[in-house]
Amino acid sequence: MKQRGQVTLIIILGILALFVVLFLFYARDQIIEKVTKTTNVQQQLKLELTQIEKDISVCINKETTGILKTLAQNGGTLPYKGNKITILCQNIPETNNCLATPLLAPSIEKEVQPILQEKVRQCIDLSPFQGKNYEISSGDLTLTFIIHPRNVLVSADYPLTLKQGEYTVQTKTITKEIDVPFGRLLTATNEILSQRSTTGNFDPLPFVLIHLNEFNLEEKKPYPNEIYSLSLRTQEDYTFWFAVTAQGRFNS
Amino acid sequence: MNFLKTKASFEIFLVVTLSIFISLSFSKVQATEVPKACCEKTTTNEYCQYTDSSLCETGSRTTGTGNYKTAPTTCDLTPFCKPNCCKLLNTEEHTCLPNIGTSSCEAQGGTPSPDCTTPDCQKGCCVVGSQCSYTTETGCRTLFRTYAPNLKYTFNEAGSEPECLSTCVKEEKGCCATKNGCKQITNEECDTQNGDFSHALCSTLPSCSCDGEKKKKCVEGTTDVYTYDSCGNNEGVTQSCDYSAGKICDESVEGAATCIDLNCNGATIKEKTGKGLWDSPAVDENKDGKFTNDETIPRKNGESWCEYDANSGPTLDLPGSRHYRHRCSNGKELADPCKGYRDEICIDMNIHSDNTPSSPSLPSARCITNRFQDCGTCDTEACCKNSDKRDCVWISPDTTTQQQLLDQVKAECDQKDEQGNPKRECTFEQEHTKGFCIPRVPPGTQFWTPNDQNTKDSNSKEQSNIPCDLSSSKEGGKTPPIVAHWEKVLEWGCHNNCIAYTPEYALTQNSFCNAQGDCGAKYNLAGVWNNEGFSRHCDKGDKDHNINDQEDPSDVEDDQVLSLPSWGGSPGHPVDGDEQAKKLLNDCKEYIPDPHSQEWKLYKGLLDFGNVYPKNFGIQDKYYAAGATVTPIIASLAVGGFMSLISPTWIFSFTTFLGLPALGIVLAVVLAAIAGIILFFGDDYNATITTTCGTWQPPSGGDYCHLCNQAGTGADGTKIDLTANGLHECTEYLCKSLGTGCEFAQTDEGGKCASKLCEGRNADRIAPLIQLSDKTKNQEACVTTNEDGQKTSCADPLLKENLELGKRTAEVSFIKANTDFTLEFETKNENREKDYTQCRIDKDPRHLYENMPTQSFLQQGFSSLHTLTLKANTDLTTGESTTYYVRCIDNCGNGKDSDPYVFTLHVANVPDIEAPLLTENKIKPENNALIPWQFTHQKVTLTLNKKVLSTPTNPDAGCRAASTDLPYQDMNIKFSCPAPSPGESQHCDHLFENIQEGSNTYFLRCKSQNNIANAQSLIPEGYTLTRTEPLNITSFSCGGTDCSSLIRTLTLALTLTTEGGAEEGKARCGLSTINVSSVDQTDFLFEHTDTSSHSIDLTLSEKTYHYYAICEDKAGNIQSTKIDFSTELDRQAPILRSVYSPGELLYVDTDENSHCSYTNEGTFDYTRATSFTLTGEQIHSTSLNGKNTFIVACKDNYENPMRLPITIYKI
Structure with missing residues (x-):
């Protein structure tokens, strides 16, 4: 009896195993298709998302460099060679000294952030990604703009979701490093302003030598004012301009 | 005489009154300007x-209290x-x-403080582990708190940031092995990281694995x-760059840092650029x-080093x-x-590196303030040479030539007669005041009237009037006029101070005039002379003293004149004695003649300061290190100055002759006789010679204006470059000089x-010439192809004919298809110098300059360079030739009537492999457009970027549509595509029929002339037109009631409700007295509209109104309805129809809706009466409350009261 029972059990287990094998064989295509589809859909969505992130990155780069160039070159009121230069030190009458307006990174960051955010928002064009075989939904763009000595960091938090059926991919925070030494130029500018505002004069030559030729610094004097252009020796394509008003014997 | 006095008084009156009038006029002009003020904060967020x-x-304020302030x-202040x-x-x-x-500081989060020299403001070197930062002590503590709370706080003194940073590099470091890897840091820092410290380099420790590529x-x-190991650790200096020799580390070539040379080797620069360092013809830069x-x-x-436009120094700098x-x-x-x-x-x-002359030195220059203002107030040498206060030089008679002249005069003054009396009496100024104090460098003057003189900033210091007049020699002036003494025996002869008539004297006086600034007669930098700033009055006698007797000339008995080289002093030939007075007076000119004459050269010799530059003036610049060597120089002789310093008075004493020996009595008698004749027939005259020093004036004309912008030729034919190789602006x-x-x-x-001269002499009458720039020509490498668009060698000429000066046409072939082409040229005058012009371009040769498009070239205003990028497929067409016509005018309008310059541009005919595309997504109606319900037909127009005309070889070209996305050839709906006019885009249109209510999607594809069809629909997801449902006006009301009833008010709220249409009833509605076809044609819109409920408040008069309400939705569905209503004010009081009182209630019925009230006794007054409990309509009721008498009155809704109240008694 014991033996018969064991045989029966083995037969039952054998039949069950056979069913399992047959079922797996039968469902093989569906399982493989399911796995493959998951991989394909997710891969496609990820590729699309990567392209969108790339486009956002391009927008950040374009708008940030544009806004920084405007700040550096023609963000002010003093006309010079087709540009409007920012006056950072206004002459104190009857003296050679001037009243300075410091350029500090936090206040510039605060001023630039909303403008840049709006510009980047307008630049991002999702229309090429719409009307495809997935749904695209986006939230509000939030941008942070931080000035460092050797670069500018822009982080875009743009909640974006691509959805196809049950598959979903989402954007992460996109951080772009803009290779513009804005912080260094600001520090140097404030150093120049400190000297110019208190002593009533400033000589670019000792400044350049003291800083071991780190900067290119030129001074022009459209009567009676002074215009300075400052760039890094190793990165001449980005020049920061500012003006100092001075007193003169004549109106010009 | 009286007449003259009256005339003079009138003129003075005129001058005074006109001055007041003019000043008042100007003050009015200034009053209209926007005043300036100090803004605590501006509207652009600046402080x-x-x-x-x-x-x-x-x-x-955004922070704090109160408003932002403004002060004028x-x-x-x-x-x-x-x-x-x-x-x-x-x-x-x-x-x-x-x-x-203050506010600017607070806005930045700072604290205003009177002093920046307090210790908390001093920066030093903050050493945080192996890193250094140049900051304040507060900043340093923050760094430590944030990054290294466990490290020893180190804040050292440092003069500069580089000095601070270099200390970290020099600090002794070793290899610190931690679980995170190996780092080259200090021992102390390693301890805090629980690492194993070794003095060896990490790359030498096998455990570190930092021995890879360095x-x-x-x-x-x-x-x-410096060398870095493969783990990124600094291993120290690998190549020393001597900064003092102009060497510095540079890694602009990635991964290959090396020492580069920062020096400016003129020879090398010349080799590279064709021009070396600027070599001014007025400056000996290397002092050889x-x-x-x-x-x-x-x-x-x-x-x-210093560079000057021309000679510089006392009297020398030019306007x-x-x-x-x-x-x-x-x-x-x-x-x-x-x-x-x-x-x-x-x-x-x-500047020497130390105090020994043999130490290494560096030539250094600097711009310093020119403190010339009070030179003229100094009467003594000490005052003049006080370099702490002013930059002046003392002209005194202590130079060789002047001393010789002084000695000569002194010797004559020392001569005594036999009695020991001086032969003549001489008076001298005190020794220490014998001289003049003049500016070391004459300042510039604004010698023209600025255009904006009437609108000058009141804060500007206006000191344009350099006191040129200080150098005038006149009565009452700082320098008195020279009085020359003439005597007549038989003829007039000049005896004393005669030199004031000579050209040398005029030149000398002019020189002092020049010293004050841009005063007197001077050259300008183009080498053109102008003498209007200086004049001399030559006194040639009066009617009683005809010293200018040309018929009977006499001699000059003044050794100062006779010793002049031109009068016989060496070298030269003596002037005939009888002709001397004639020459003296004839040579005396009011204005100094052209200095190219011999006299000018002679004069320059007399007042030549040599190669004098301000560097030699003994100015010690405190900015630079001590030990600077300078050579003071003493100003040289000025004859005129000398002349005005001494006033010798000659005294002839006849007593001398009376004391002669007896033998001479005869002679004495003869002499006495002659003396008698002289006394009887003789005469004398003191002639006053004055000079006037005024502001220098620029020469007339505009021939040399261009020298301000570019190198050219000066008046004497020499080459001049006032731009210094483009370094000077x-x-x-x-320009004005x-x-x-x-x-x-x-x-820009x-x-x-x-030159602004367009008429008269020197006028500019030449039309601008143009010359293609190198930028245009150098596009060859990018754009040259053969006719079929195949790339050819870059050496192949792009321009069939270069537009060189004098030519008017240029032809370019072949520009690569689909490539932009930059057209850039320079405008020049006939002398091949830059001509500043404005240019316009057009395809129509008939258009004159004023009819051409205004904004085409990049440069907005007058410019010598003109740049324009012609866009492929817009301005240029593949396989076609385009001709452009350019006209340029200068500031005189030259070129306006000239023939245009003609550019013919051929674009290569490359095979077109691109399918047509919609131009800027242009499709009408646009995709997803809503169309009105009644439109079952809709014309759709496509605008394409290229032609799709069918040709015999390609009869299928065109555009097609289908309701499903099919290949082009399978699409059944065909568009009509007519040939576009020149310059226009390709349009195709088709009238779609049987458009169903709801969404209708079509797929569109086109095929170009080159047989390229779209592989995908022009709009990939399909072009959708949505035919909307009809728009309905479902209700309207007049003041909440039916409009057909009589309106009893003159202010009416008309409301309207819409449903259906494109956006669920949302529409714009308006009112019109006639039935119009669009809401835009109505007389006025509803006040609240663009929604589904519309309303407007109308102010009416008593009459019947007939309006049409017209509503239109986004799709263009229009629905209208007629609204008629009449208004008539209710002026009738309500009439009491019945009164009844069942039980404890009193009922009153009126003929119209009214408000009724009552009193139980006394006189009825609406303001004090009690309102019925239920009232407002036609039946009114209230409780009797045990009262028997009710005095009742009612007012209708239009406030018409019953004339008399009615008394009701409950029996």
Whole structure:
């Protein structure tokens, strides 16, 4: 009896195993298709998302460099060679000294952030990604703009979701490093302003030598004012301009 | 005489009254200007700005209390913006900044403080582990708190940031092995990281695995090249770059840091650019005595030197000239201009590294303020030479030539007669006041009237009137006039001070005039002479003293004149004695003649200061290190100055003759007889010679204006480059000095000077010539192809004919298809010099300049360069030729009537492999458009970027549509595509029929002439038109009631409701007295519309109104309805129809809706009466409350009261 029972059990287990094998064989295509589809859909969505992130990155780069160039070159009121230069030190009458307006990174960051955010928002064009075989939904763009000595960091938090059926991919925070030494130029500018505002004069030559030729610094004097252009020796394509008003014997 | 007095008085009256009138007129002009003020905050979020008061922010502060302030003064004088030290120690900056306005500081989060020299503001070197930061102590503590709370706090003194950074590099470090890897840090830092410290390099420790490929890098704050191991650890200097020799580390070539040369080697620069360092013909840059061999001299990085436009020094600087400091910086020659109008002057010196003359030295120059203002007030040498206060030179008779003349006069004065009496009496000024104090460098003058003189800033210091007149020699002036003594025996002869008539005297006086500034007669920088600033009055006698008797000339008995070289002093030939007085008077000219004459050259010799530059004037610049060597120089002789210092008076004593011996009695008698004749027939005359020194005036004309902008030829034919190889900018001061016809303008290329003369002599009447720039020609490599669009060699000519000067046509072939083409040219005058013009371009040759498009070239205003990028497929067409016509005019309008310049541009005919595309997504109606319900047909128009015309070889070209996305050939709906007009885009259209209500999607594809069809629909997801449901006006009401009933008010709220349509009833509605076809044609819109409920408040009169309400939705569905209503005011009081009282209630019925009230006794008054409990309609009720008498009255809804109340008694 014991033996018969064991045989029966083995037969039952054998039949069950056979069913399992047959079922797996039968469902093989569906399982493989399911796995493959998951991989394909997710891969496609990820590729699309990567392209969108790339486009956002391009927008950040374009708008940030544009806004920084405007700040550096023609963000002010003093006309010079087709540009409007920012006056950072206004002459104190009857003296050679001037009243300075410091350029500090936090206040510039605060001023630039909303403008840049709006510009980047307008630049991002999702229309090429719409009307495809997935749904695209986006939230509000939030941008942070931080000035460092050797670069500018822009982080875009743009909640974006691509959805196809049950598959979903989402954007992460996109951080772009803009290779513009804005912080260094600001520090140097404030150093120049400190000297110019208190002593009533400033000589670019000792400044350049003291800083071991780190900067290119030129001074022009459209009567009676002074215009300075400052760039890094190793990165001449980005020049920061500012003006100092001075007193003169004549109106010009 | 009386008449003259009256006339003079009238003229004075006129001058005074006119002056007052003119000044009042100007003050009115100024009153209309926007006043300036100090804004605490501007509307553009800037703080402490002295600007137009209209830009001041006046709202309440974002932080704190009160409003932002404004003061009509400069910011330094206001309490809210006065300059302070701004301590930003608690901000991210951790610094102190001087001279910041109070509010500006607070806005940055700083604390205003009077002093920036307090210890908390001093920066030092903060050493955090192996890193250094140049910051304040507060900043350092923050760094430690944030990054290294466990490290020992180190804050050392440091003079500069590089000095601080270099200390970290030098600090002894070793390899610290931690679980995170190996780092080259200090032992102390390693301890905090629980690492194993070793003095060896990490790359030498096998456990570190840092022995891979090493890299060379530069380190901030140092100049040398350093090696880094494969783990990124600094292993020390691998190549030392000697900064003092102009060498520095550079890693612009990635991964290959090396020492580069920052020096400016003139020879090398010349080899590379064709031009070396600027070599001014007026400056001997290398001080070898030669002026034209300095282009290739080597200059060290940091070296600087002075450059002048022309001779510089006392009396010498010319109008328009400026001083410059040139320097070698980062391998380039740069020019730092000193302040204009010579408000600053350039001085140079040789700075030694220590106090020994043999120590290494660096030539250095600097612009310093020209303190010329009070030179004229100094009467003594000590005052004049006080270099702490002023920059002046003392002209005194202590130079060789002047001393000789002085000695000669003194010798004559010392002669005595036999009695020991002086032969003549001489008076001298005191020794210490014998001289003149003049500016070391004459300042510049604004010798023209500025255009904006009437609108000048009142804060500007106006000192344009340099006191030229100080040098005038006149009665009552600082310098008295010269009195020449003439005597007549038989003829008039000049005996004393006769030199005042000579050209030499005029030149000398002019020289003193020149010394004051741009005064007197001078050259300008183009070498043109103008003598209007100086004049001399030559006294030639009066009617009683005919000293100018040309028929009977006599001699001159003045040794000063006779010793002049031109009069017989060596070299030269003596003037005939009888002709001397004639020559003296004939040579006396009012204005100094052209100095190219011999006299001018002679004069220059007399007052030649040699190669004198301000560097030689003994100015010690405190900015630079001690030990600067300078050579003081003493100003040389000035004959005129000498003349005015001494006033010898000759006294002839006849007593001398009376004391002669007896033998001479006969002779004495004869002499006495002669003396008698002289006394009887003789005469004498004191002639007064005055000079006037006025402001220098530029020469007339505009021939040399261009020299301000570019190199050219001066008046004497020599080459002049006032731009110094492009390093010096053109200024208004220089421009105006070149001629009265020169006009200065700020352009995108900087300040430019051009002749404004369009009529008369020197007028510009030449139409501008144009010449294609190298940029246009150098496009060959990018755009040249053969006709079929296949690339050819870059050497193949792009231009069939270059547009060189004088030619009017150019032909370009072949521009590569689908490629932009840059057209750039320069405009020049007939002398091949830059001509500043405005240019326009057009395809139509018939258009004259004024009819051509205004904004085509990149440059907006007058420019010598004109650039335009012609866009492929817009301005240029593949396989076609386009001809453009260019016209340029200068500021005189020359070129307006000239033939245009013609550019024919051939674009290569490449095979078109691109399918057509919609131009800027242009499809009408646009995709997803909503169309009205009644439109079952809709015309759709496509605008394409290329032609799709069917041809015999390609009959299928065109555009097609289908309701499903099919290949082009399978699509069944065909568009009509007519040939476009020249310059227009390809359009195709089709009338879609049987459009169903709801969404209708079509797929569109086109096939180009080149047989390329779209592989995908022009709009991939399909082009959708949505035919909307009809729009309905479902209800309207007049004041909440049916409009058909009589309206009893003159103010009516008309409301309307819409449903259906494109957006669920949302529509715009308006009212019109006639039935119109669009809401835009209605008389007026509803006040509240663009929704589904519309309303408007109408103010009416008593009459019948007939309106049409027209509503239109986004799709263009229109629905209208007629609204008629009549208005008539109710002027009738309500009538009481019945009164009844069932039980404890009183009922009153009126003929119209009314409000009824009552009193139980006394006189009825609406204001005090009690309202019925239920009232407002036609039946009114109230409780009796036990009362028997009710005095009742009612008012209808239009406030018409019953004339008399009615008394009701309950029985």
